[in-house]
Amino acid sequence: MNNTENNKDWLFEITPKNNFFSLNFKEIWQYRDLLLLFVKRDVITVYKQTVLGPLWYLIQPLFTSVTFTIIFNNVAGINTGTIPPFLFNLAGVTVWNYFTACLTGTSDTFKANANIFGKVYFPRIITPLSVVISNLIKFGIQFFIFVFFYIFYYIKGANLTLNGLVVFFPILIAFMGILGLALGMLISSMVTKYRDLSHLIGFGIQLLMYLSAVMYPMELIKDKLPQFGWLVSYNPLAYIIETSRYLLLSTGNISVLGLLYTLVITIVLFLIGLLVFNKTEKSFIDTV
């Protein structure tokens, strides 16, 4: 009798197993300052002791887009319609970069932070969340360069019309981030035991890019390679990139069905990622 009464006023218990989907928002809220400090650390340490500083964020997408334009549009002859190929590629690359940055940044959460995680407790999800947020800042800077070139081409008289639906663009980016986070959590959890995956991820991302309609319109691959086109149409990333271009440049199609499919996949992946992540965080330090 006495015992059951007493059990109520324990502040918390440490037990062998977690509830599967327990995402302790209260705890994350308590540690919100840590989240912000991690973001700050990620952002400022990148350009400390560099001359160009945050400008480095801009160089990578610019050069990638130039290369893509030369190879895929000028050499291979991919047609981007009335849209300047460089702008077409820049839009795809910028959005795609956010996904890869989130994925690679979160996929070694446990391995890279083993020395911190082994010494002190805080909700582990803070770390991948901080990666997604700090990359959002990086994305913001990169998006700025897109806006710059958009205005540049507009003044030069290119046929650019802004789609009214562009107000939904942040939602798409949020999806991109959540997808990256979900896959990152899943992979980082599995990497603690099976290191094989960390070898896979590097070239896996490369291959995935070619399946994600980054440097070609989705229509094109269905036309030219009907036997592989279905692969792209099962890739939720392709829909996000295709839709982003539709919103920003009014090119390509918007597929409601595809977006619904993306929504479902994102939610399912996020829940699985969370489940595995929660299960791993309790005792990964023994296997990492």
Place this chain on the structure above:
Amino acid sequence: MKDIILKAENISKQYRLGQVGTGTLTHDINRWWHQIRGKENPYLKIGDTNDRSTKGNSDYVWALQDINFEVKRGEVLGIIGKNGAGKSTLLKILSKVTAPTTGTIKCRGRIASLLEVGTGFNGEMTGRENIFLNGAILGMTKKEIASKLDEIIDFSGCERYIDTPVKRYSSGMTVRLAFAVAAFLEPEVLVVDEVLAVGDAEFQKKAIGKMQDISKSGGRTVLFVSHNMVAVKQLCNRGIVMEHGKVKYDGNIDDALAKYLEINSGDENSHKIIYKVDESKEAQILSVELRNENEHEITEFFTDQDIYIHITLRNNSYEENLRLNFSILDKYENLIFINRRALDFTGVKKWILKVPNNALIANTYIIGLALDIPKIKLLDFPQNKLGLNIINLTQEEFKDGDVENGFFKIPVEWKM
């Protein structure tokens, strides 16, 4: 009942030995297969106790087995034990770094753990930025840190370098800064591993002083793991002695420390030497052993403990001048003390020699024994000698961390 702040019930932790790699997948699948059929994890039934020196017959060991204890609010609990006794594993579980295999820990307050100072320090960031980052990692909010920032900087003594990246700091400065952050943590329960092992003697003193403040004036509960017996004795009012993943003793700190010494010497067999009987010798030393006042066999003594040396002798000679030479040697076997006694018996007899407490200064000694007839012959002079360790607990000789402190305490007087 209300004042119990933390309660550990049946805590056990199992580890898998050897490489994590081949076989991991099959074990995982087997475990999962048992789980979906609602059966118990098959690997929990096996496993050896945690004893690193013996060869086990299982791939699984129990680093902790059925740990139960309660901690009251305001108590300072010292957890002591040899290397590998499971102390750090217990602290890791308490600080939620890893989960127990079985059992639960219930707590009525926030636990902050200090298993290392400077966790998450980033070399590229300045001292000030690192105070905020490290503080937040340890569970403080930005507001809390900001309100204590001046005190932290002052305590660390790094004011001049506070806006310089930490990678330019000397290692000592980094530790000072890190400890300063930790010292201003204000959780209900503080879990501390051997962080005091870092830094110079002055800093250690400062750190211990700060910990005393935390527990005494703040009324906070502290769980403290250390090999530093002096620190444990100064800080703690209760001790838990662990051995092979189990709690061997739980009670007041002095008894716990004595128990620790008993356990510590128990299995190494270095508290006694039994010499082979050699009938060709007329007289012989048969055995020598160290015991404390309660007749427990130990190898390490605190300075405030009496040392009892049990010597068993055999004498078949009728020589009159036969005597035993008892000597204390330093660690290089230089003679520093000798005492002799005539063998006034025949047959086998045991003598007990008492070295009073506080006579010897904490150091490593060797006990030398010999049987001789003065200036005529040496009857027995065993080369295999017994070691004697004396640990400093509160001796003033050690308070400034000097290494050389001599051997004897002599009541000297100063005049001017």
